[in-house]
């Protein structure tokens with residue numbers, strides 16, 4: 001599966017699903033990474049981590065992106081600057097995908113076979129999104145009207161950013 005191919009990333013809540021949005025999952029993962037300390041998440045210095053700009057559980061501001069614009073994001077096997085990532089439509093879902101590939105030694109098979117499923121002792125909050133797909137949107141991506149609505153929503157979001 002291509003690394004950055006995901007047309008259906010959107011972080012609006014889906015009331016039909018119990019899953020957190022990709023943004024919320026990223027936030028939970030960062031808290032887990034920092035042993036539950038919001039202060040440590042705030043102070044995180046791992047700017048290469050794909051989740052860095054999403055660690056607060058919201059979309060990054062233009063200023064935040066600019067501050068790390070030239071930082072190459074993991075995985076090292078396929079670096080991309082933070083500026084390029086966002087200029088090319090970077091999203092929390094795509095950041096999670098990169099994070100999972102980095103976690104798995106850049107092996108798509110390892111990501112696929114990840115053992116950190118919900119219910120496991122060491123379950124990972126990113127698990128539902130590890131393949132770069134949003135289960136909250138399953139079945140919604142092939143609908144032309146839905147895609148058009150998604151495109152308009154994104155344009156509005158960019159316009160209001």
Ligand code: SF4
Pocket residue numbers: 029030031033034040041044045046049050051052053055
């Ligand atoms: S941005 Fe990466 S290194 Fe920093 S808290 Fe989140 S997961 Fe951990």
Ligand code: SF4
Pocket residue numbers: 099100101103104110111114115116124125126127128130
């Ligand atoms: S979902 Fe699996 S591959 Fe992704 S970060 Fe978590 S443990 Fe690693």
